[in-house]
Amino acid sequence: MAYWNEWRPYVSQAARRRRAAVEMAKLKKKGHPVAPVILQGRTIASTFWGKAWCDNLEGYSDYDNRLPRGRTYVRNGSVVDLQIARGEVSARVSGSDLYKVKVDIVPVPKPRWKSICRDCAGGIDSLVELLQGRFSKGVMERICRQRSGLFPAPEEIRFSCSCPDWASMCKHVAAVLYGIGSRLDDKPELLFRLRKVDEKDLLAGAATGLPISGKKPAAGKVLDTTDLSGIFGLDLAGETESESTKPGKAASRRDVRKPRTKKARGKGKRGARKE
Numbered sequence: 001m002a003y004w005n006e007w008r009p010y011v012s013q014a015a016r017r018r019r020a021a022v023e024m025a026k027l028k029k030k031g032h033p034v035a036p037v038i039l040q041g042r043t044i045a046s047t048f049w050g051k052a053w054c055d056n057l058e059g060y061s062d063y064d065n066r067l068p069r070g071r072t073y074v075r076n077g078s079v080v081d082l083q084i085a086r087g088e089v090s091a092r093v094s095g096s097d098l099y100k101v102k103v104d105i106v107p108v109p110k111p112r113w114k115s116i117c118r119d120c121a122g123g124i125d126s127l128v129e130l131l132q133g134r135f136s137k138g139v140m141e142r143i144c145r146q147r148s149g150l151f152p153a154p155e156e157i158r159f160s161c162s163c164p165d166w167a168s169m170c171k172h173v174a175a176v177l178y179g180i181g182s183r184l185d186d187k188p189e190l191l192f193r194l195r196k197v198d199e200k201d202l203l204a205g206a207a208t209g210l211p212i213s214g215k216k217p218a219a220g221k222v223l224d225t226t227d228l229s230g231i232f233g234l235d236l237a238g239e240t241e242s243e244s245t246k247p248g249k250a251a252s253r254r255d256v257r258k259p260r261t262k263k264a265r266g267k268g269k270r271g272a273r274k275e
């Protein structure tokens with residue numbers, strides 16, 4: 001019913017919000033978990049993982065014209081529910097109506113994941129350091145590298161929305177994409193679920209090869225994983241076996257170069273978003 005869209009009577013933001021709240025309450029009653037994206041101020045993401053997710057989106061010119069409206073939407077609390085699962089995100093966004101958004105993310109191809117783990121070998125000592133983004137610039141660059149790092153390129157992202165104009169990324173989809181960045185601030189481990197890889201493969205000792213940092217894990221810094229499961233709500237069982245425990249080839253110098261991103265070419269470094 002796209003032709004109705006422009007004739008719809010204006011509905012105030014407060015009224016939309018009330019309607020969304022009623023719908024969300026109904027969903028909760030039915031047992032559906034509801035997790036809205038709520039920002040503190042205007043900053044969408046402030047940790048390494050959240051910011052890197054947003055920077056990645058903004059690093060591709062494919063989305064240039066479509067992302068700004070999403071920023072406004074996520075800031076004003078329109079993403080009333082966001083659920084991140086393995087390979088997919090489902091969300092509800094309050095607009096002229098309450099819309100359902102679905103985002104599918106392609107898993108990281110195995111050879112790429114092996115390459116990332118090999119190149120980062122020895123650079124991340126513990127799960128806490130990994131999830132807090134406490135590692136060297138070299139490791140960050142490898143993880144964030146466009147099209148060969150951990151974050152999805154546009155061709156690896158499929159989306160749909162129940163609104164009339166979703167075909168070329170509507171503001172609801174854009175808001176959800178930013179909402180994912182915000183959620184990664186609190187739950188960075190969800191990025192690994194989303195991309196269907198095991199974050200423990202990245203830890204020191206999980207892979208062999210020439211590390212980017214050359215750093216060896218300090219015994220005292222490796223925390224007891226039984227504590228971590230409590231801190232992050234993770235299932236840490238069965239971490240000993242992974243593909244990358246097999247010996248890999250040494251990382252070549254060429255792999256450690258700076259990614260050629262839009263940012264690297266022109267824009268300066270971006271801090272926390274405050275537009």
Ligand SMILES: [Zn+2]
Nearest residue numbers: 161163170172
């Ligand atoms: Zn939409």
